[in-house]
Amino acid sequence: MKPKIYIDGKEGTTGLQIYERLGGRDDIELLLIDEDKRKDTEERRKFLNAADIAFLCLPDAAAKEAVSLIENDTTRVIDASTAHRTDPDWDYGFAELSKAHREAIKNSMRVANPGCHASGFISSVYPLVANGIIAEDTALTCASLTGYSGGGKKMIAEYQDENRDPRHDSERIYGLNLHHKHLPEVGYICGLTQAPVFVPIVGDFYKGMATTVMLPGVDAHLVHATLTRHYEGQQLVTVAPFGGEEPMIYANTLAGHDSLKLIVCGHEEQTIVTALFDNLGKGASGAAVQNMNIMLGLDETTGLNL
Incomplete structure (x- = not known):
């Protein structure tokens, strides 16, 4: 079964860039919320809880709110905001820094994407x-x-x-x-x-x-x-x-x-x-997709432009 991926905030610059990198892939299933419901809290809750991995491309406060909407212990999160980058309960998404960073991302439930x-x-x-x-x-x-x-x-x-x-x-x-x-x-x-x-x-x-x-x-x-x-x-x-x-x-x-x-x-x-x-690449969306690839056990460069 293909992993289900949801981008919360797909309409922003980072979200759109992530979507561009994922839209043509056949190894994942993209969950797409109806345009008129993208700000509907209950609809977002459904999508967040249905996803295997959710990207948060939101302002800090909205990213924290999105995390609070996840009610299961299976949805993994990659947060592109500033909200969790200094939170010790989140793993920092820069795999090349050390073997420990890469291993943490691979097994993480919560990854903070770098600025x-x-x-x-x-x-x-x-x-x-x-x-x-x-x-x-x-x-x-x-x-x-x-x-x-x-x-x-x-x-x-x-x-x-x-x-x-x-x-x-x-x-x-x-x-x-x-x-x-x-x-x-x-x-x-x-x-x-x-x-x-x-x-x-x-x-x-x-x-x-x-x-x-x-x-x-x-x-x-x-x-x-x-x-x-x-x-x-x-x-x-x-x-x-x-x-x-x-x-x-x-x-x-x-x-x-x-x-x-x-x-x-x-x-x-x-x-x-x-x-x-x-x-927008290694500085944001490219790094986010790289982290997703690592979390899914795929080649980290899948869908990326080197």
Whole structure:
């Protein structure tokens, strides 16, 4: 019998992207709620309880409510919201971080899908902390450039409006209070005791992401060797040759792909690590489908674009 999959919040950007990756598959059964009942609590309850795996593509409060509607001990959940990423009762959905993470996802009833900016930061920093290259109290700085689809339907409409603010032609720095919603997540997962200075930036391109962590006083070659060893054999996270494959980095290079590539640049005294990926791919929907595949015991790349 094919596993039954339900996407609660299919109409949002993340939900639609998950549906695109699942819609043509014949190894699962997609449960589709009637359009006029997608906000009907009792109808959603039926679908959530009928599913083997439910994706939650909802605001935080709605995601918590959706979990409360599940009345059985068989429906497994992948939550794409921020709601459960620091909850110890949920498993963090980034399989490449360690064998323990992958095994936890495989057997989990509750998986918290990583945030987009957080995915870029954690992919670089977690292995460096785990391998003792940087300490948990290191003062880190990170700048993360994303395409405007990361802001959801409202921001997409804003950027695609023919009468938009002409300043949208340039990059836009936001999160100026330095309390971005992904900071608790990156600190919790990486075991950091000091929050990084994190600067998110939106660019005038639809999708793609370049998250750069700056490491003063750290040997770039040591960082490259550590990351290369850590991700050896992984299908969806790879490390580029030292210095990258060209003398610049374009944030939309992996737009349309579900993989992530780390690029290490610098010298003996200064290092930058850039995670290059699609904010809608490994930064959201692609990662969610990868987690579903792992939970179902399938090849993790099924239905994904490498």
